[in-house]
Amino acid sequence: MTPPPSDVGDGRPAGRPSAPSDAGAPGAPGASGPTPTIRARARELLQQVWGYQDFLGLQGDVIEHVAAGGDALVLMPTGGGKSICYQLPALLRDGVAVVVSPLIALMQDQVVALRNVGVRAAFLNSSLEPAARREVEADLEAGRLDLLYVAPERLVTADFLRRLERVPLALFAIDEAHCVSQWGHDFRPEYIALDVLAERFPNVPRIALTATADAVTRREMAQRLRLEDARRYTSSFDRPNIRYTVVDKQNARQQLLRFYRDRHQGDAGIVYCLSRKSVDSTAQWLRREGVDAVAYHAGLDRETRAAHQERFLREDGVVVVATIAFGMGIDKPDVRFVAHLDLPKSLEGYYQETGRAGRDGDPADAFLTYGLQDVVQVRRLLASSDGGEEHARVTQQRLEALLGFCETAGCRRQVLLRYFGETLEERCGNCDTCLTPVRTFDGTVAAQKLLSTVVRTGQRFGAGHLTDVLLGKRTKRVEALGHAELSTFGIGTELDEKGWRSVARQLVAGGQLVTDAEGHGSLRVGPVAGPVLRGETAVELREDRTPVGVKGRGAPKRRRSVDELPGDARERFEALRAVRAEIARESGVPPYVVFHDATLREMAERVPLDAAGLGTVQGVGATKLERYGDRFLAVLREVAPESPVAAPVPARSTSVPAPAAGTAPLAFDATPDEEGDTVERTRALILDGFAPEAVAAERNLKLRTVERHLAELVARGDLTVQEATGLDAARIAEIEAAAVALPDEVRGRLRPLRDALGGRYEYGVLRCVLSGLDPAGP
Secondary structure (H helix, E strand, O other), X not given: OOOOOOOOOOOOOOOOOOOOOOOOOOOOOXXXXXXXXXXXXXXXXXXXXXXXXXXXXXXXXXXXXXXXXOOEEEEOOOOXXXXXXXXXXXXXXXXXXXXXXXXXXXXXXXXXXXXXXXXXXXXXXXXXXXXXXXXXXHHXXXXXXXXXXXXXXXXXXXXXXXHHHOOOXXXXXXXXXXXXXXXXXXXXXXXXXXXXXXXXXXXXXXXEEEOOOOHHHHHHHHHHOOOOXXXXXXXXXXXXXXXXXXXXXXXXXXXXXXXXXXXXXXXXXXXXXXXXXXXXXXXXXXXXXOOOEEEEOOOOOHHHHHHHHHHHHHOOOOEEEEOOOOOOOOOOOOEEEEXXXXXXXXXXXXXXXXXXXXXXXXXXXXXXXXXXXXXXXXXXXXXXXXOOHHHHHHHHHHHHXXXXXXXXXXXXXXXXXXXXXXXXXXXXXXXXXXXXXXXXXXXHHHHHHXXXXXXXXXXXXXXXXXXXXXXXXXXXXXXXXOHHHOOOOOOOXXXXXXXXXXHHHHHHHHOOEEEOOOOOOOEEEOOOOHHHHOOOOOOEEEOOOOOOOOOOOOOOOOOXXXXXXXXXXXXXXXXXXXXXXXXXXXXXXXXXXXXXXXXXXXXXXXXXXXXXHHOOOOXXXXXXXXXHHHHHHHXXXXXXXXXXXXOOOOOOOOOOOOOOOOOOOOOOOOOOEOOEOHHHHHHXXXXXXXXXXXXXXXXXXXXXXXXXXXXXXXXXXXXXXXXXXXXXXXXXXXHHHHHHHOOHHHOOOHHHHHHHOOOOOOHHHHHHHHHOOOOXXX
């Protein structure tokens, strides 16, 4: 498995390879043998330096193209491995790769990771003392660097451009390239000047990369960076490990606290708020409630911001409460949740911010509280920004898309991916509206009543006053304005205040109502309201569920991949985690720079007892093996079982994957409970249309237990694989083919299978598919 961007770019081989000017040719005059292709040489470096066996998704194609001298525009989701797409070509080509990066923290994290395994990397930014800056500049001119990270405003200075003209250049990489878009959520004015690179260095390949860009932003990236002719690579924007949840805001902080305690107690997370004041007060409140929370926003002094960020990166379980100023380039892979207490400004920004969760591929949550007042506030902020009529039109369209995501009764992931031009054919099964389907009702009459009240009150009042009129409340304001005499006074008693607030919010999302641009909260009739008032168009509305954190039972705590390990392997994992923490403290780096959790899990499962075996673990490159190998091997030897699970398992004579030694079988003994056979009860709920998570919540079981029930039911023929997983035949066939294609030594093991499939399927799904394979073979 190729690592996420947090540790792509943390290694370099001994001895830099030569430039691939003739790569791909079968041979060269005078050569002793065939010249390896660029792809083959790149894969060799990936294994030697990063410790990963093959590329993920489009990485190999991008690397091959850029290493051969081509320009590229790359869109990959966070966690998809963007950084490797320029870091590896930097090692394949002669000269130094210059990486444009918008934030100091981003540069420093990348350089620390690269140096950790011997890559000659450095950065130039305002944090360097003059002596340190001169040292980096000397290394650049002497050819002692493979990658140099710089801020865009420094790169485009006349002095620095002249300096670059004096050194061999491997490539230019423009990271976070969406910052060039004036209409984007992270616009950086200095990015616009980067078109100078095409003019001054026409023969140096350029690669621009981002994790999020809608169609408008993509066009602007290509035009402003002069990459119209660059080859484009677009990976799926889907992050299947992230669960999306949106709740009706009633007490945002209490809802957040309930969500945290139910699902993520002790986990690292990010909480976003719109204002600095809200950030400070929320962080203080969370600390009083026992949460290890720190604040981060531009109003804090630099030392405080740096200290809080450092705690978040290097310690476990720290929650950062922040404005959107925090997060870009944060490489922490084990952020288990991102929560928004206020509505983001766009769906693009929301995707970027939630993408900071679960970069390691393990389960993570995106949690959003949302109410009508959020819409008013965002519209006010958008209206106050600079820009002409076209800018206003685009921002309004983006707000409408975001509201559509919040109000959908369908699959949230389908809505999100559709926004980025991608189609998800089936419901995802991992968002709140999939796990607990939303009921809808014919809301035409309710919509007509509210719209009529808006018209009769002069289109000058907010949802609170309109609700009072509909419910027939004789408040002082209603009486003073004469609204108790209106024909709509008291005609809405079939709904309560919460119900009318929901109707108003959904009509705003649908365009039948619009909020005032000044941010006073008044509602007026929208351009598509006419057909509804005339009875020509029906309106379907969703019934809001009880919000998380107010009443009712919360969703079960999300499990982590370490929970998949058997008890003895979990103990080994914790021992390995402890020595990783020691090394991180000694080296002054975050723990994930040493090894990711995924690498420790594989060590705990396989228990390699010598350097050769440890070197085959994913994520253990040559330099890390030399630097850390002895200390991790000492732990493994100390905690090794009598019969190490690392011993190869003889392959079966059929194509059915064989379970690895030390792993649980695919069928499980049922344990009866007071209400009958527990496995049969799971089967009945699944056939009734419940998702596995919903079954677990309904029966107060662990999700892992339900998944084992499903695997047993599939194995004994009482459920089909499709019934147990909800997958179509094509996806089931894809998993089966990957299972059969695994090397003999790892056949039947869930983690290697999940890695082979790019982390796109959960363990419970994979277990069910394996259970359904014919043990007799083809």
